[in-house]
Amino acid sequence: MKRGIISKIVLGLIFAYLFFPIVATLLFSVATRWSTTILPEGYTLSYYKLLFSSPEFGHALLRTINVSFATVILSILIIIPSMYLAIVYYPRLEKLFEILSILPFAMPGVILAIGLIQMYSRGPLQITNTPWILIGSYFVLILPFMYQATKNSFRTINVKALTEAAMMLGCGKLETFIKIIFPNVLRGVISAALISVSVLFGEFVLANLLVGDNYETIQIYLYKMQKVDGHLANALVASYFMVILLMSLILIWLAFRRETEVRGQKTEAR
């Protein structure tokens, strides 16, 4: 009984610690004046109105969406087939994948950015200040997330046996991948994609250093707004927090569904 209360208090404190800033952000974004009082003196949606009517915001959001989705799609197209090939035909390469997927964690964003600027600000591939370099570096950035989430999906099915079974029925290699393997790892791919998009939505360091004003993403826009008007910046944060929250909820729902299904499979097998 006592332990129950303590754990509830601890949980409550953690919850409060995590949620107060968010609540404060939300409140500040709808406050008219908030300086000497505990709660704002008045409320208004004018900052949101201002934000959503500003073309700059729309453009920045669109740029972020473009660059995030382009990166994630490219990543799916390259990483998933490579993992499949590694598992079925070149099992030794799996170790290499493992190492590659940890490497981006070892590189702080600033160092990565400086290196990339050195390499790509002159020929033959001069792509700094263009979205292309963002897509390229984001590809590396999300590699760990893409790899880990899909690897787990690949583990739940017997990739090699399924491939061979399809081949024995006369199915070609590409067809096998599209019709058998991909549908069975799709859920893992979706969660990997959602994590990656969330990560990329919040990315500032690389965007700021590599392209800056030349391709103003939502984070760069936010950075600017903070200097202009705190209320507006807060409205912006609250808006994109909602987007991320929505994506996270979808992710949790997907993960939960997969888990119940796997559990269902096990009990059925018995």
Add this chain to the structure above:
Amino acid sequence: MSYVQVVNIDKSFQGRQVLKGIELEIEKGEFVTLLGPSGCGKTTLLRIVAGLERGDGGKVIVNGREIIEGQNKKEQNIGMVFQSYALFPNMTAFENIAFGLKIKKIPTQDIRKQVEEIMDILSISGKENNYPHQMSGGQQQRVALARALVVKPDLLLLDEPLSAVDAKVRESARILIRDVQKKMGITTIFVTHDQLEALVMSDRIVVINAGEVMQYGTPEEIYRRPANKFVAQFIGTYNFLPSSLVGIGDKETEICIRPEHILLVSKDQFPQIGNAEGIKLYGTLENFYILGNTARAEVLVQGRTIIVDHLNRFEGPKFALKEEVGLLIDKKVCTILGR
């Protein structure tokens, strides 16, 4: 020319030779079992026949067509049931079975007809819309079998498909597979390490050990006339006795006798029964236990334990432990193994 020819197949993995010059000929419609202990190379041989693995040397010909690893298997027309079944988890039973027909671009209404037909034969009708994880092991196994059979393969390969189901299901599955195979007349290669399965189901058995064919023959031949000591030890139970003990053959040979061919009699009766052809041995009863429909006695004869099996009849002969008993052996049932 035989329907299936396996010619001089060699295979090594990382310097370890797992198949050594395997030669096999299988006739159309035959059910042949590859039998051997785990790691003997039987599954590797099956995979080479399937074209999933490449042999280091030799070739495989099925219905006049050479099987080549890595080639598209559309032309090959070999059906295979995997140990893990490898059903496609994202497809229903119906879709799983129909998959091979779809690849062959068979019209939809024909697919439906053929799938329903095979599901009926394997008594899994009504499971069309179930996903693999919604079916029992036995049902999954039959879906896997249906998926391989529905395309009417030239050759059906079964890789220990019965090892994952429980004993009762296994027993009925043996008969089911055998019946369907005979009915459809499909040439079949079956891999197992279970000798009973092999004896019950096969037309011919290939006993494999350490990558070599030990014996190739009918279940009758394999059981009654083992070609060498490995086969004799691997299939069923044998008493291995020196020739001096039974008084036949020369000194170098070993005589093997099945436990069920030895008659256990009481010492008092012994002088009156048997004839000149019979070998008579005296011994003491060391142990006696029931295996089910048979009972087994262990008799110590001149320092050697001889196993004797007989039907576990209600009014069977009762002997006390340590009692002196007689063993009667017909000379005809003695198999002489060369060294």
